[in-house]
Amino acid sequence: MMDWTDRHCRYFHRQLSQHALLYTEMVTAPAIVRGDAARFLSYSEAEHPVALQLGGSDPQELAEAVRIACGYGYDEINLNVGCPSDRVQSGSFGAILMEQPELVARCVAAMIAASDGPEITVKCRIGVDDQEPETILPDFLARVSDSGVSRFAIHARKAWLQGLSPKENRDVPPLNYPLVHAMKNTFPHLHLSINGGITDLDQGVAHLEAGMDGVMIGRAAYHDPARILGRADMRVFGGGTERLAEDAVAAMRPYIADHLARGGKLAQVTRHMLGVFAGRPGARGWRRILSEQGHRPDAGLHTLDAALAHIADPHARVAS
Known part of the structure; x- marks a missing residue:
């Protein structure tokens, strides 16, 4: 890997x-x-x-x-x-x-x-x-x-x-x-x-x-x-409940904010998150926003939110 x-x-x-x-x-x-x-x-x-x-x-x-x-x-x-x-x-x-x-x-x-x-x-x-x-x-x-x-x-x-x-x-x-x-x-x-x-x-x-x-x-x-x-x-370790993709994305927000504050780029983190909604409505829009906009100099949590909006509304238009 x-x-x-x-x-x-x-x-x-x-x-x-x-x-x-x-x-x-x-x-x-x-x-x-x-x-x-x-x-x-x-x-x-x-x-x-x-x-x-x-x-x-x-x-x-x-x-x-x-x-x-x-x-x-x-x-x-x-x-x-x-x-x-x-x-x-x-x-x-x-x-x-x-x-x-x-x-x-x-x-x-x-x-x-x-x-x-x-x-x-x-x-x-x-x-x-x-x-x-x-x-x-x-x-x-x-x-x-x-x-x-x-x-x-x-x-x-x-x-x-x-x-x-x-x-x-x-x-x-x-x-x-x-x-x-x-x-x-x-x-x-x-x-x-x-x-x-x-x-x-x-x-x-x-x-x-x-x-x-x-x-x-x-x-x-x-x-x-x-x-x-x-x-x-x-399933394997016999404890807890299923951890939803939305919960994991929400938990990443403080980490991403800290990474950006240190001069990091959004895509350095979010490139690993592209598949988290695999198979769900809106997953293509989620991936597209992060892939196309995550490398931009101004990419930030607002970019993550724009991508996440496709999961809530799979018919949302991709911002240019």
């Missing part, structure tokens, strides 16, 4: 669910160690529970990134071993590390040793390229968990590093949910979450009822957050 789940996105999603674990964009260890750590790691306390997702393949550098990140109070620090993008491959991390479980084990061992609180976890694929998932995945989980990791989020698809784009890698390789469920039976002591192709809470709950410990939902939750996150506390 690089360029998607930034701090504005996470703050908005927290208005819809108080309990779902939110993940940052993947941040590379070198960016934290040798760059502006505060820019990459700062977030609002309201975002908890929140996990930092790291990319990297150098144990010492990852350990140093963890030491720095521990000062920011994250609830979890996750090593990404699943991203298939060319940019990630060129840095020798992400899904390409599925081919090097010994290196991943050394990385997470160093990260665990450096952490003074946040749990270290791993997100992975079931395999890459010509690997046989039924063979490679249990071996990967065994080797990496021997280094101290007990929580994995498994994307139930292979990643084809040659021949498929990152977008195609999210859709083209077939899903293999039974294999991921089998891993829970093979490793009952591990906390295993399933990821990939899950588009609604009914599917998520079915995976939980089948024995999985967690469910990770990415793009579906981003594009239709009210339907998924707004109902998650009630």
Whole structure:
């Protein structure tokens, strides 16, 4: 979810669910160690529970990134071993590390040793390229968990590093949910979450009822957050009521006002809110107002209100 789940996105999603674990964009260890750590790691306390997702393949550098990140109070620090993008491959991390479980084990061992609180976890694929998932995945989980990791989020698809784009890698390789469920039976002591192709809470709950410990939902939750996150506390965590899109938008007003007062742009926040009324009358007008006017220098809460008017009156005309 690089360029998607930034701090504005996470703050908005927290208005819809108080309990779902939110993940940052993947941040590379070198960016934290040798760059502006505060820019990459700062977030609002309201975002908890929140996990930092790291990319990297150098144990010492990852350990140093963890030491720095521990000062920011994250609830979890996750090593990404699943991203298939060319940019990630060129840095020798992400899904390409599925081919090097010994290196991943050394990385997470160093990260665990450096952490003074946040749990270290791993997100992975079931395999890459010509690997046989039924063979490679249990071996990967065994080797990496021997280094101290007990929580994995498994994307139930292979990643084809040659021949498929990152977008195609999210859709083209077939899903293999039974294999991921089998891993829970093979490793009952591990906390295993399933990821990939899950588009609604009914599917998520079915995976939980089948024995999985967690469910990770990415793009579906981003594009239709009210339907998924707004109902998650009630359906999955057993508390509260459905959080309506209008309530989440209203809760964002003080945050947006503060962001604007600090010199920020409306679209930096509202680009993550475009899908909150998905499927409802007026949703197109809501998206159009924010997309076309949110970048203007004078865009502000009045722009948000103009967009929201389309939900109250889907036949309202779009202002020029």
